[in-house]
Amino acid sequence: MTVPRPRGPTEAGATMTLSTIRTAILGYGVSGACFHGPILARQPGYTVAAVVSRNAARVAADFPDATVFPDLDTLLAGHRAGTIGIDLCIVATPNRQHAAMARQCLAAGCHVVVEKPFVIDVDEGQALIDQARAAGKCLSVYHSRRWDGDFLTIQALLASGRIGRVHTWIAHFDRYRPDIHDRWRERDEPGAGILYDLGAHLIDQALLLFGRPDTVDARLRRQRPGARAVDYFHLILGYPDRDVILHGGCLVNGAGPRFQIFGDRGSYIKSGIDPQEEFLRAGKGPGSPGYGVAPLGSDGQCTIDEAGDEAGDEAGDEAGRIVQTPWPTATGCYQQFYCQLADAIRGTAPVPVTADSALDVIRVIDAACRSHDQGRRIAMASP
Numbered sequence: 001m002t003v004p005r006p007r008g009p010t011e012a013g014a015t016m017t018l019s020t021i022r023t024a025i026l027g028y029g030v031s032g033a034c035f036h037g038p039i040l041a042r043q044p045g046y047t048v049a050a051v052v053s054r055n056a057a058r059v060a061a062d063f064p065d066a067t068v069f070p071d072l073d074t075l076l077a078g079h080r081a082g083t084i085g086i087d088l089c090i091v092a093t094p095n096r097q098h099a100a101m102a103r104q105c106l107a108a109g110c111h112v113v114v115e116k117p118f119v120i121d122v123d124e125g126q127a128l129i130d131q132a133r134a135a136g137k138c139l140s141v142y143h144s145r146r147w148d149g150d151f152l153t154i155q156a157l158l159a160s161g162r163i164g165r166v167h168t169w170i171a172h173f174d175r176y177r178p179d180i181h182d183r184w185r186e187r188d189e190p191g192a193g194i195l196y197d198l199g200a201h202l203i204d205q206a207l208l209l210f211g212r213p214d215t216v217d218a219r220l221r222r223q224r225p226g227a228r229a230v231d232y233f234h235l236i237l238g239y240p241d242r243d244v245i246l247h248g249g250c251l252v253n254g255a256g257p258r259f260q261i262f263g264d265r266g267s268y269i270k271s272g273i274d275p276q277e278e279f280l281r282a283g284k285g286p287g288s289p290g291y292g293v294a295p296l297g298s299d300g301q302c303t304i305d306e307a308g309d310e311a312g313d314e315a316g317d318e319a320g321r322i323v324q325t326p327w328p329t330a331t332g333c334y335q336q337f338y339c340q341l342a343d344a345i346r347g348t349a350p351v352p353v354t355a356d357s358a359l360d361v362i363r364v365i366d367a368a369c370r371s372h373d374q375g376r377r378i379a380m381a382s383p
Contacts, residue, residue, distance in 0.1 A: 020047045021345055023088045024110075026072055026101055028053035031115050032092035035144065035277075037062055038285035039335050045342045050075055050084060062283075072101055076108045086110055088345065090142075094184045095191030099124040102139070106131050111138040111345050117200040118358035120191040122366060125359040132355065138344050140351040141358035142337065145201040146208060148274035149294050149332035150259060157268055157327065158209065162304055164265030169206065169244045171259050173198040174252035178224060186229050193230035194248050195220060195365055202246040203361045206237060210244060212360055213237035217377040218368035223251050235368050238377070259300070270300030274332045285335075292332035302327040 023046050025032045032051070040046050041062065048066050051059045052075055056068040067084060069075040078084040089105035091098055091114045099119045105112045112132070118141045119125040132139035145151060157163065175198075185192055206213075215238035223232045232251075237244040259270045272295070279291050286292070307321045336352070343349035367378040 019045075021045055021087045021342060022047050022049040022085055023090065024048075024050040024052065024075060024086045025090045025092055026052045026075075026105075027091070027093035028055060028059055029092070030281075032090070033058065033062065034281050034283075035115075035334075036090055036092055036142070038280050038283055039338060042285045042287055043335060043338045043342075046088075046338065050086060072104060076104060079108055079110070088113065088341075091115060095120055095196055096184075096189060098191075099128060102128050103131065106135055106137055106139070109135070109137070113140050113142055113341065114355075114358075115142050116144075116204070116358065116361075117141075117191070117196045117365070118355060118362055120196075120362070122359065122362055125355070125362055129355045129359065138341070138351050139355045140337075140341060140344070141353045141355055143201070143204045143353045143358060143361075144276075144334045144337060145205065145274070146353065147332055147334050147336050148276070149292060149330045150270050150272075150274055150300065151205055152330040152332070153270075153300065153327065154259065154261065154268065155209070156330065157302070158261075162266060162302070163261065163263035163268060165241070166210075166261060166263045167242045168260075168262040169210075169242065170257075170261070171202045171205065171244075171246050172255065172257065173202055173248040174255040175248075175250055176253040176255075177250045180224055180226055180228075186227070186231075188228040192228075193220075194250065195230050195233045195368065198248045199233050199235070199246065199365065199368075200361050202248070203235075203237075203364045204358070206244045206246065207357065207360050207364070210237075210239060210242065213239055213244065213364070213380055215377050215379055216364055216367035216371055218371040220368065220372040223249065233368070235364075237364070266302060266304035268300050268302050268327060270329075272298040276332045276334050280334075286333070292334075294329035294331075299326040299329050301325070 025036055028051050040048050048063045050067045050069060052069050052072055053059050059066060059068050079086045088111045091101045093101060095117055098114050102112050102114050180186055217236040219234045220230045221232040232249040235246040257269050257271045261268045276292050279288060301324060303324045305321060306323045340349055340352040344351045367380055371378045
């Protein structure tokens with residue numbers, strides 16, 4: 001295995017002129033190996049120079065030129081000594097470790113990406129934001145499903161005004177996984193369970209479109225026999241003029257629509273899920289044939305009142321007024337996160353996902369847990 005050339009830490013606040021961003025992936029489980037690795041391997045401007053992992057053979061198969069470190073302390077010691085220089089650290093470890101690792105990397109002068117969810121505790125998330133700002137370093141969170149093809153489609157549809165003002169948003173992230181496995185995501189520990197996993201995606205999408213809700217009303221369950229972590233959630237985010245309903249479970253055999261969006265002029269209903277995760281799990285990243293392309297026949301259905309509220313039309317639902325048509329799905333592009341991040345590190349663009357927006361996701365999760373525990377609707381604090 002080749003040891004990359006030495007490079008010292010970048011000074012905080014310095015103008016970046018990097019030809020390549022030397023990157024360390026911290027953790028090489030599903031997140032590091034499947035969701036980050038295949039994209040970085042194909043992303044111009046990045047070099048995976050180091051990986052923190054106990055499975056050196058797995059790393060070597062994907063990144064033969066990367067140096068494998070047993071732990072973060074050893075990596076950062078080499079970084080500070082100048083034996084290996086790192087510009088960017090990607091924290092892809094269990095959720096409970098996110099805050100501590102991000103704090104160490106920022107202190108070592110590195111830019112940081114944290115896999116979602118950002119943190120577990122709101123206060124530790126705010127401390128990281130303050131630390132990154134003081135150090136002049138980029139801090140971003142990998143909410144990759146902002147670049148799902150269906151969500152990109154929805155953003156464009158809402159911006160067009162075709163379905164009018166949205167009054168009801170229903171989003172599901174359901175799976176059929178009846179068996180329980182002994183892994184951190186399914187143990188009784190902080191940050192485990194599908195509310196932090198799948199729920200974080202749905203919450204982030206809702207907040208991106210509608211901002212922070214006024215209230216959160218939640219029901220959380222352990223539906224599978226022997227489940228130790230939450231495996232079902234049902235959230236209602238309350239806004240002055242709309243309700244956002246977010247739902248996920250692990251015992252859904254034959255899922256219904258993924259999105260149901262209703263406006264005062266039309267609706268959009270979409271089933272199926274973006275294919276990028278399936279490709280990445282198979283080691284196929286951007287550039288692979290079919291990557292990010294929705295399967296044939298999976299486009300959402302848009303139902304629109306073409307007549308609108310034309311003057312003199314008192315017929316209501318007259319034939320010919322309501323038009324239903326398939327709505328083409330955009331191509332998904334998780335790689336756009338790292339494209340924009342490279343520009344941010346070089347000082348020419350904002351980070352693709354702000355840590356402040358990711359911290360709002362944690363605020364909603366915290367409110368959902370309190371809502372369930374207390375059996376009542378929780379009012380969100382003003383920004």
